[in-house]
Amino acid sequence: MSVLSKLTVKSVTRASKQDPVQLRRRKLVAAIEEQVNVAATAVNGETYEVTRKTWIKNEQGEKVLVDKLRKVRPWFFEQDGGWYVLCKYGNKALTIGNGNAVFVKTLKDIAVALNTLKAATEAGELDEAIGTVVTKRSKSRS
Numbered sequence: 001m002s003v004l005s006k007l008t009v010k011s012v013t014r015a016s017k018q019d020p021v022q023l024r025r026r027k028l029v030a031a032i033e034e035q036v037n038v039a040a041t042a043v044n045g046e047t048y049e050v051t052r053k054t055w056i057k058n059e060q061g062e063k064v065l066v067d068k069l070r071k072v073r074p075w076f077f078e079q080d081g082g083w084y085v086l087c088k089y090g091n092k093a094l095t096i097g098n099g100n101a102v103f104v105k106t107l108k109d110i111a112v113a114l115n116t117l118k119a120a121t122e123a124g125e126l127d128e129a130i131g132t133v134v135t136k137r138s139k140s141r142s
Contacts, residue, residue, distance in 0.1 A: 021124075021127055021131075024089070024127070024130045024131075024134070025121055025122065025124070025126075025127070025130075027089075028087075028089055028121050028126065028130060029118055029121050029122060031088070031089075032087070032114050032117055032118045032121065033118065034050075034072060035072075035074065035075050035076075035114050036111055036114050036115065036118075037072075038072050038074045038075075039074070039076065039107070039110040039111045039114060040111065042074065042076075042107060042110075043107055043108055047071055048071070048072050049069045049070060049071050049072070050069070050070055050072060051067045051068065051069055051070070052067070052068055052070050053065055053066070053067060053068075054066060054067075054068045075087065075088055075114075076110050078107075080103075081105075082103055082104060082105045082106075083103070083104050083105070083106070083107060083109070083110055084101040084102070084103055085101060085102040085103075085104060085110055085113045085114065085117075086100065086101050087102075087117050087126070089129075089130050089133045089134075090133065090137070092133045092136070092137070094126060094129040094130065094133060095129050095132065096117075096126070096129065102116075102117070
């Protein structure tokens with residue numbers, strides 16, 4: 001009697017339990033929350049940095065895991081006497097209504113605009129814009 005005959009072996013394909021639309025929403029919400037932190041530090045005149053883990057070789061040639069600071073690029077910029085706020089998925093700006101940016105008067109209003117974009121994302125109002133960016137990205141990779 002062989003060893004494998006003691007096991008019950010079946011063929012199975014794993015079904016994805018997570019909806020891709022929900023995953024995209026969560027990814028965008030996390031990025032918007034990070035941009036809220038970027039805006040809060042910009043109001044104080046500072047730059048926002050996050051730590052990430054990376055592998056580097058030390059003096060002995062061994063690979064070691066270290067924390068490295070990474071600056072987060074803001075989605076907002078000053079122009080035309082106010083501030084423009086982009087909503088990005090990956091590195092592409094989403095189309096919101098008729099344009100791709102929200103205009104606010106002051107740096108302090110950026111957090112309000114970002115929180116509104118976050119609420120719109122959670123409500124599913126940006127699903128079509130995210131889907132457009134994702135399909136363009138997949139077509140360009142082919």
